[in-house]
Amino acid sequence: MAGRRRRLAARRKALGYSQDDLAELLGVATSTVARWEAGADPRGWVLPKLVLALKLTPEALADLLAPEAVPQVLPAAPAAGLPPGDTDEMKRRDVLSLLAVTGALISLPEIGNPAPGDGTAASLAETGSELNASLWRVFSLSDSKQAVYPVVRHQLGLFARALQESQSSASRRRLCLLVGDLYQLAGEIFFDANRYADAAHCYTLAVSACREAGEFDMWACALTRHAFVELYESRFSAAAPMLSAAAQVAERGDSQLSTRYWVAAVQAEAYAGLGDFEATNRALDTAEQVHGLSGKLHNGGWLRFDGSRLAEERGTCYLALGRPDLAELALTAALTQPLSLRRRGAVLAELAALGAERRDLDKAGHYVRAALDLAGQTGSGYVGRKLEGVKTRLVPLMSDSRALALHQHISALDSVA
Template sequence: MTAKRSRLEQRRTALGYSQEKIAERLRIATSTYARWETCKADPRPYQRPNLAKVLQVTPDELEDLLTPELTALNRATADGPLASPGDTDDMKRRDVLSLLAVTGALIAMPHPDTPSTRRAPAGSLVETGPELNAHLWKVFSLSDSKQAALPVVRHQLGLVAKELEESQSDASRKQLCSQVGDLYQLAGEIFFDANRYVDAAHCYTLAANASREAGNADMWACALTRHAFVELYERRFAMAAPILAAASRVAQRGDGQLSTRYWVAAVQAEAYAGLGDLDECKRALDDAEQVHSLSGQIHNGGWLRFDGARLAEERGTCYLELGRPDLAEAALASALGQTLSLRRRGAVLAELATLGAERSDLDQVVVYSRAAMKLADQTGSGYIGKKLEGLQARLVPLMGDRRVSELHQQISALSSAA
């Protein structure tokens, strides 16, 4: 999915600015501004007033300049009322939540006494939906700004809801429910990355219900696991534990050649760490390591992506939570040596900064915090931002150092902007 902000580029050139010159006026990197014009990133809320001033436009006019123009590929997949280019982020969010209510009702309605035997027409979502959904997961995973995938995802959700309204055979209905379970996990991931945890939880709940209706235990378990993540990131570990216990039971009904049950174990380890149970945490991590004994296709790259590659950083997170910096440092250093997405790298850097704070190592705090903040600003990821918020509380005893005091203020500004 590609897009460009041609109107933003045209306004810049009309004022005689090169990308380098306008970046200098805005006090940002040229690469950051270039990413705005190519829709690879969005200006943060605190950056927009200054951008409007430099471009000599009103805030409303700036929003128009920042609206991406759809390319031919986007129009082919996202034309229709849900892809209105003037929609704000809040409008897009409300669209998804409105569709959630409608789709939830359609899934909950009982089957007709005499199921339809109508065959799905060629080219219907029953046939084409899974391939497009897989593409959307790839767009999401490859995008630095995860919100870029939302317009097409919300359009696809509308199409699935519309097709669910029509009479379907039992087999077609199950396939459509499977697509709902798939898409709402993706929508939840987009909201989760933006720190919209309540919205994400609603999406994961519907995804779990739809997956159950589809008879897909692995997808069902994954939706429950994602729901538990919401509680983990709010540090409500006692609430996450029973959700993960249910996910584990559901996963046991699934395909033993898939990695589902091992992913559930990895997330359970984080819950045990939050509850202060080192022994259970280690046991869960050891269970998760058994994913490496699987062979063949162990995940689908969409709603199930766990292959054990993240276990080093997950161990580091768990041991840091348990107050075991000796165990955490080796795990996090190992994770940082791997090929990571910008989002994951930023999270690991924030964890290493937190480790430095635990040890009162100010140089480690400053170096890793600044690197993490740079990636948080570059990607707009609330996931990294949440890690930095966790670090912020640990900076208070160290704020006699000017550098640490500045970092504390910068993290506050980042949180406020998010």
């Protein structure tokens, strides 16, 4: 994080704005303005609004946002969430260390002398499931997915401590189940921040913990989330065997849950990336069978698939397969459904990519601007990653000033993400 921006604060005050006033004018939280003045970088979508609000030229705003060196005797306290810079690297090392310890305790539970414990294991066995479910709900409803990270990290530390206590086999399996659950959520937080290597580490540990717990559905979900990392790195041939394994594990799970159908939906994306139209359609048709289930299909936590996203997933697959006609039908249908801001932003980005594919830059620009606005509101790297696909499709059109401008707008989001 840059040093404190005294000149930015001074400009705000000179115009008669409080932090609350400026936040309301820009449509952001007051805490966001406070973070900018403390050194955090504003996201790309808000920069034009800042230029107007502070009555500056873009060059003058860039000067105000430049780092101001501030000597520090003591290191700054870590901020909540997943901030950039040294603090981010410290958090990464912290999580990797915790992963190593927890992984060892799961794999070799009898290593050394188990500690008598302070009751942490018993307490977590009783309350851990409810707390995990609550954290998943907060994550699902929050516009900024990183906001839940500090509580998740604290809870993961408690699980590591509990695994060191002497306990029965049944209690250990229960703890492994809870660890597998929460490490999937930790992976989702890192995945949303575009930190794919860290997400993969979390999912790997979740796979091990779920296997130890003997929880096939949760195990299959952890494998599927790990495969997502490969999909978003366009490593489709690496994702395919992982998803095949997930499908086999899911077959041993609860047939009344939607696990196997979610695996099929993700397999469709892998097949689309490999250019296999027929296999993609077969996997999508299998996923559609989720609508034939009755009762409770998912738990809202590590398993959330209910088929409501299949329209947008079809659109993503058909876009990858070079079938814009089918993609537009599916994506347009998806926009008519109630979507979270994060999901709506992703669909808008796909429609922008479709516009660029068809060389319709006016349509592409409309969807890019809408997706950028939602990416800024949510702070989601997931939407930003979808917009990266738009940039790729804009490159052949860069002789047109409209394509160049759109490319620059998306790049500006990348530079402050």
